Amino acid sequence: MTTTQVTLVQIDNYGPWTVTPEPRREADLQTLQSRLYADISQFVGNRGGYVFFTRFDNMIAITNGLDLEDHALLQESVGNRYPVTLSLGVSTNANPVQALADATGHVQDAGSAQDKNRRECLEGRVIDGDERREDDIQIAHFDVVNATGQYTDELNAFDTFIEIEQGYAELMRHMRYSHDSLSFFVGGDNIIVVCPDLTADDYEEAIYHVQEAVDVDLQVGVGRGTSAHDAGFAAKHALETCRADGTRVELEWE
Numbered sequence: 001m002t003t004t005q006v007t008l009v010q011i012d013n014y015g016p017w018t019v020t021p022e023p024r025r026e027a028d029l030q031t032l033q034s035r036l037y038a039d040i041s042q043f044v045g046n047r048g049g050y051v052f053f054t055r056f057d058n059m060i061a062i063t064n065g066l067d068l069e070d071h072a073l074l075q076e077s078v079g080n081r082y083p084v085t086l087s088l089g090v091s092t093n094a095n096p097v098q099a100l101a102d103a104t105g106h107v108q109d110a111g112s113a114q115d116k117n118r119r120e121c122l123e124g125r126v127i128d129g130d131e132r133r134e135d136d137i138q139i140a141h142f143d144v145v146n147a148t149g150q151y152t153d154e155l156n157a158f159d160t161f162i163e164i165e166q167g168y169a170e171l172m173r174h175m176r177y178s179h180d181s182l183s184f185f186v187g188g189d190n191i192i193v194v195c196p197d198l199t200a201d202d203y204e205e206a207i208y209h210v211q212e213a214v215d216v217d218l219q220v221g222v223g224r225g226t227s228a229h230d231a232g233f234a235a236k237h238a239l240e241t242c243r244a245d246g247t248r249v250e251l252e253w254e
């Protein structure tokens, strides 16, 4: 059974900061947000985790393998180098949506996202190192079948973007509400989904649903591992099998 450790990363009091003492230049905010994401991705990635930029002011990380000291070090390092600070909530559950809900609850209980007095809170619990298992994480790596031939080389770049985003929007809602999974667009035509113990039938059903709803064709490779990196890497290999064999769903362990 999976045990996903999820960390909610929330920039403290960011909304007010973006307009104090007057609205800050948008390009500077975009640069800050993307650099902060890159730094957090490197920190978490070097420890086997994944972080997804989601809304940039709130990021979601899969942190199996990181303990509370690692989380505190991330806060200290960002606080030393950026004009903003981070609050972190961390929780574990077989159901990734529940883990995220609990992690979010920890941060919300510590104070509002726009509370001047809530800074660098670190709340929650991590998986004990002794309890880590090879099937703690299940990751599905989806991509659009022949996105290059179907969209990139055919439509203007914005119309391609609309098609890809439609596929993402439909998949993310379906996986959230029908399969307790968290989906993240990671660039190009790729979507990484953090799942509980789903079966090949579940993935086939999801692909069929997106095809019917928005006419976007997906394929998926699925992997398991002790960390997000291990599971995600196995998923990428399984996706290569889809590409080689023309199949729509490949589970790395079957």
Ligand SMILES: Nc1nc2c(ncn2[C@@H]2O[C@H](COP(=O)(O)OP(=O)(O)OP(=O)(O)O)[C@@H](O)[C@H]2O)c(=O)[nH]1
Pocket (backbone or CB within 6 Å): 143, 144, 145, 146, 147, 148, 149, 186, 187, 188, 189, 190, 236, 243
């Ligand atoms: N984040 C991420 N992006 C990827 C990955 N592989 C490909 N991409 C992105 O996806 C885009 C399309 O590449 P592919 O998915 O290989 O191309 P395709 O035309 O859909 O071909 P098939 O997937 O073989 O059907 C690339 O330009 C990259 O931006 C990956 O592993 N991770």
